[in-house]
Amino acid sequence: MPTEQPDRSLSLLTFNIGGPSPERAGRQLAWLAQRPEQVLVLTETTPGDGCAFLADRFTSAGYAVAYPVPDKGERGVMIVSRLPMAEASPLSTAYLPYRAVSATVKTQAGPVDVLGLYVPSRDASPAKIERKQRFLDGLQATIAHGSASGRVVLGDFNILEPDHDPRYATFRPFEYGFYSWLGDNGYHDAFRRLHPGDREYSWVGRTNDGYRYDHAFVSDPLSGLVDDCTYVHEPRTVTRLSDHSGLSLRLAVAGDEPLVVFDPTVLPEPETLF
Template structure:
């Protein structure tokens, strides 16, 4: 089973159309799309995938807010929000596999600036998410998305990140989760977002519970959507490959080929 997380950056309708072509060509069965909004671009993506037979979980955030959308080629046994605080930013789904249920939790952690309001908001979300995420020592579970935090040993080191942000990453490890990318690439320097000054940040993460440690087959960043000339978004995607087989798949069609009634342009 392959999973991809991709920050949409709340696209316009035109950019969402280009993103659709790229996403539809990806091999992953599950797409965890972050930085969604109640917008024409995000509604377009949700509608196209649903019309093609995909299972779409998209708790639309209120105007001005952001969230997560999960698009699946596989049937989903359950779909819930992670917690009551900013619920659209934590979406949990369960997939039936031949080895038992696999939970996938998509996260889009709030960003912040130096203001107390945004700092407190991010701190509260991380605290609530930390309490709501089940222990990594039980069950098969993948946490994936744009965490807007860095690992404590991130290179380069940025002085403006606060202890509570690093504490969330460390808390996942203490709860039994492992950084999938670091498991396979312990010393690699990778960044999924690059600022205007050229400074890089590894914001997008995938963490696996102990039950999946032996099943992680691949984990790598896909830089193309960020670096191509017609940039699709400001983040690199992150792809995870698991040696886990789904019980069944949905019968889906190409979401970019919906006939004259659903013409893209």
């Protein structure tokens, strides 16, 4: 009787880790190590000890890790993969580059570019508004034409869809406009393709207002391959690993031969002379 083959479908998880302390990073590592996704896009990284711990543990366990360390006081993205990665680097935006990290993974249908985003949040100050708009404008210039190649854009966008329920008057036209721009330029909201009418929130404020901040968009060549896209609420609602839910995406395309990896929660045995 033939043995059942493991699912090799390309799967990704985006999860806001919130610049963790070493203690919280240890708990996040234990959860992430058990996740089935092949590629992890971890947003809101910092140059702190918690993020360095995660990067070191995954690297020591054989994972491919892209972690351009942000400048002091800044935030960024880390990509961790059980598939070989090529060309992993901050996106060539001229502004806040650590918030847009790109890597390429090989699949049986050709290379897939994975772009992890952590879009700046803002308050009502003109400086913060200008900062966010400048970052989004730079992205539009850099990732235009999503019909050209296989690309997945995912992360904490800190924006909402224009028909978000409820609609918040505090969000400006340029923020809703970026979501619309993606759709107009060959990108598809993977969650909405499968769940057009569902109300799901990845972040909930203190007044119990829900926001769908975390997204996964796929370019035209991948749009018909979206097999599953669901929010993972446990780390936000139960274990309190973050104030964000994760978002899991699976594409009906097989990834390349995976790396040989080990449990990152277990320290490797020290080498001996005998």
